Amino acid sequence: MFCVHSGECGGCQSIEQPYSDQLVAKQAYVVSALQVLGLPPENIFPVLPSESSVYYRNKMEFAFARKPTGELYLGLKRRGVFWDVIPLSHCYLQDPVTPYLLQFTSDYLCPSGLPAWDYRKREGVFRYLMVRQSKTTGHFLISLVVSEAQNMSFFEGYAAALVAKFPQVKSIVLTLQPTSSDTAFSTDMRVLVGEPILEEQLGALKFSISPTAFFQTNTRQAAVLYNEIVKSLNPEPEDVVMDLYCGTGTIGLYVAPYVSAVIGVEENPASIENAIQNARANGIANITFEVENVRRFLKFSKLQATKMIVDPPRDGLIPKVVRRVIERKPKTLVYVSCNLSTFIRDAKILTESGFEICGVQPVDMFPNTGHIEVVAQLRYSGVL
Template sequence: MLVKIIDYDHQGRGIAKIDNKIIFIPKVKLGEEVPIKIVKEKKNYSIGKRCDSFKVSYCPYYQTCGGCQIGHLTYLEQLEFKKNTVKNIFSKYTNYNLDNLEIIPTREYNYRNKVTFHIKGDRLGYYEEATNNLIPIDKCNLLDSNIITLTAILNSFIKVHKGLTKVIIKSLDGKLMLILEGNESRECIKEFFSSKVSSLYYNNELISGVSTLMIEVLSKKFMVRKESFFQVNKEGISLIYKEVIDLVKKLNSSIIYDLYCGTGTISLLVSDYAKKVIGIEVVADGILDAISNAKLNNITNTEFYLGDVSKVINKLKYVPDTIILDPPRSGISKELIEFLLSLKVKNIIYVSCNPLTLARDINLLDSCYELNYIKLVDEFPNTYHVETITLLNLRKKN
């Protein structure tokens, strides 16, 4: 059947209507008329799939791969889509109308410094959208050039050695960490890959090279261990962190909490502008990195605590004037919302990778805190994801 695309949802899927029932269709453009078939029927909506063939210039796998969702839009259309999505979410779930919302662009391709590939036999790739079907990948143009080169080497290796099951590659400032799982012999893996990467892990064991990689961001150095979270786009994070630093500089804070601090990046970058910065993170490798990173940069006014933010925060003895939040996609917990409502801290800088949970949390905090600043950074071009930086201030009545 032929349908007309009348809107997008927040994941960049096109929306069409037949007999008033909504159909979500991936990888179509607003205003387009496309032939589709229904692949899933639900009570209130259906999922459709376009059945004509189409191409994007940067990727031969685009039509089936689940990695990119909006690469068929021009970059300007992508930026417009992201702005409109955040505006629509905020007007639906908060009291704010975001006129004049700004988005900072980044480079469209070769920006990802980390990738996870799945392997089945002699095929390596990503899963097809919404399935576990493997799409063999020779080259993904979102990845940085060193990862692309290593991917080609891995592809030639698995044609002969079929015992690998999973691959993670990290590439920071020109150095590669390769994390492999499988049932090939340790010696074979070591012999083939040790000269090609700086750090080689096999089945959770460091078998060659260094245990951490190093990256420099905004003149500070960061060590990143195997399990630590590190943002995937260096240009993107530099823009995000610069936004956070600029906000912190204006706030004249004495004590700052950096919640969900990962490897301590934000804590260390804002440490020049406060008496003390306290970071909390649930992943042990992250906290170990944060402590090492403070030493590496000769920073002495930071403290880092391991554990769930909601549990650790009640035990801290400080009274912060600024709290920085950079949670995962699920946003912040109910307990943390309660804590922030009772603490009445002067400033909250909330960095979010999910506008839906950000809007939810801003709404839950609305009785105490008002939104005074918001900006977007396009950290993940060609996907529907976007990073948002916001500043909330304690309302005057409090």
């Protein structure tokens, strides 16, 4: 597909390749990368495609910059260049309305004269615009990320003007992120419009998501991913399952109806607040949540489980977590990974310690990019 920004934009690297070719390339990559684990090829299943290969993301972070002429704009970072932002006239990653939200925002904020963040000098005021959209309701939640907010009434004026022009924008928050680290994440948030919550539906389950909480970015494909996780877990009614790195509790809530109990563990308190609300809203009573670092939880908690699910960030599991998982010997371990190299690193240790990889299911969560998610089923046999 042709995109006016392809070649320079860091958002989609393979948009010009037909989606069917992208899937073939991703499958070949997974098969070749996993060779090092000695898996029989028939244990690597064909990649599950995303229903839509464009406009599929429910969350994007756009960066601010100013042109030499002084004009403020929003866009994505130039491929491989963290300090350079390319203006976006169109984007195939999120809803077609998004570029209009970007244009309106930069036009409104420009006359303030406040500087855009300089990603090299690490100074400035306007940093990111995070745009989240529910694929269920179509509603938007916007977070304007700034390093300081001396004139709150200016930001309130922006929020009022944005919702007047775009009624599908239901929530706007101002996020204060004064530190030098290049992130849109901060817990210091001021609500400018509405409730800071977005509602999504996956299968029969409803989810409430707050601005900082993790939620799979391809909503429709998340349901495909979670069904695969349930299949790989092979749940039995007497099972107690640990859902480690549980975010807003989505995986655990999918699994709960099939088992005796689920324990979700996550370090972000906002995600756990959402998870508890989500369990209540869906009438699921056999799930509990712990706000805790997974390493500390596995070290100190006396709770026991028959099966475990791990869905860590791209860095994978730290060695101490791998060791604690091995000590706990779950019958089945489902490892959900968005980074094959850290998965392979961790899987090597697990297979050297009595686990066997019984199957790997690639799921394409990120069309037009090189990323691929895998769901691996490992069973503890204790036979080395």
